[in-house]
Amino acid sequence: MEKISLKVNSVTYDLEIDPETPLLYVLRNQMELNGPKYGCGYEQCGACLVLLDGKAYPSCKIPVRDVQNVAIRTLKDLQDDNKLHPVQEAFAEEQAAQCGYCLNGILISSFSLLNENPNPDRAAINEGLKRVLCRCGTYSRFIKAVEKAASRK
Numbered sequence: 001m002e003k004i005s006l007k008v009n010s011v012t013y014d015l016e017i018d019p020e021t022p023l024l025y026v027l028r029n030q031m032e033l034n035g036p037k038y039g040c041g042y043e044q045c046g047a048c049l050v051l052l053d054g055k056a057y058p059s060c061k062i063p064v065r066d067v068q069n070v071a072i073r074t075l076k077d078l079q080d081d082n083k084l085h086p087v088q089e090a091f092a093e094e095q096a097a098q099c100g101y102c103l104n105g106i107l108i109s110s111f112s113l114l115n116e117n118p119n120p121d122r123a124a125i126n127e128g129l130k131r132v133l134c135r136c137g138t139y140s141r142f143i144k145a146v147e148k149a150a151s152r153k
Contacts, residue, residue, distance in 0.1 A: 004064055008033070009077035019065035024048045026064055027074060035075030035104045039133075046105035046132030050074050056105075056112035056131070075104050078111060087111050090149035091142075098136030105132035110146050119150055 006013050006023075008031060017026065027033045027050070036059050039047030043058035050059045051073035078085040084092065087110045097103045106129060113120060113128030120128060125146045129139070 002065075004068055006064060006067065006072060007070070008072045009074055010071075015064075017064060020063045022060055023050070023062050023064055023067055023072070024059040027059060027072075033074045033076055037101060037104055039101070039105075044133075045102070046109065047102055049105040049108040049132065051108060051112060054112065054115055056109045075107055078107065085111065086152050087114065087146070087149045090145040090152070094141050094145040094148060096138055096141035096145040098134075098138050102132050102134045102136075106134065106142055110142070110149065113146065114150055120146070122147075 001016050002019050004015050004017055004019060006015065006026070008027065013031065015026065015030065024036055024038060027036055036050055037047035038060060039045035041060050043061050046058065048058050048060040049056045052067060052070050054071070078088060087107060091097060091107065109129050109132055113125065117124055122143060125143050129142055129146070134142070
């Protein structure tokens with residue numbers, strides 16, 4: 001066990017933990033931040049995405065020792081004063097969620113994409129969202145939601 005500090009959603013957490021513990025486990029089990037989901041455990045499905053210094057990154061394998069000096073943001077931090085982020089609003093309006101298991105990853109990917117490219121075309125949206133697998137097949141609604149969110153910026 002080691003003492004490790006993590007900055008998650010603008011709050012610093014001091015933990016005594018095995019430094020090899022995957023970030024996802026700490027977020028869900030110790031911080032009760034349940035937006036990121038355990039999907040494949042191999043950084044392949046995108047259900048566990050979080051923002052690391054503003055970029056979408058899977059959290060299921062990355063050890064906490066590697067993110068000690070990184071600003072970590074989860075889905076919960078996208079809201080502002082209990083008001084949904086424009087990306088979240090667009091997804092709700094487009095009814096772009098089916099079972100919701102991949103929704104964390106899709107929203108984090110969308111947020112990251114729009115930060116890097118505020119006016120993405122469909123090819124850029126497809127590229128930005130491709131790392132998240134959706135078993136329900138609602139990709140066309142995801143794309144419409146991202147286009148709607150982009151038009152509001």
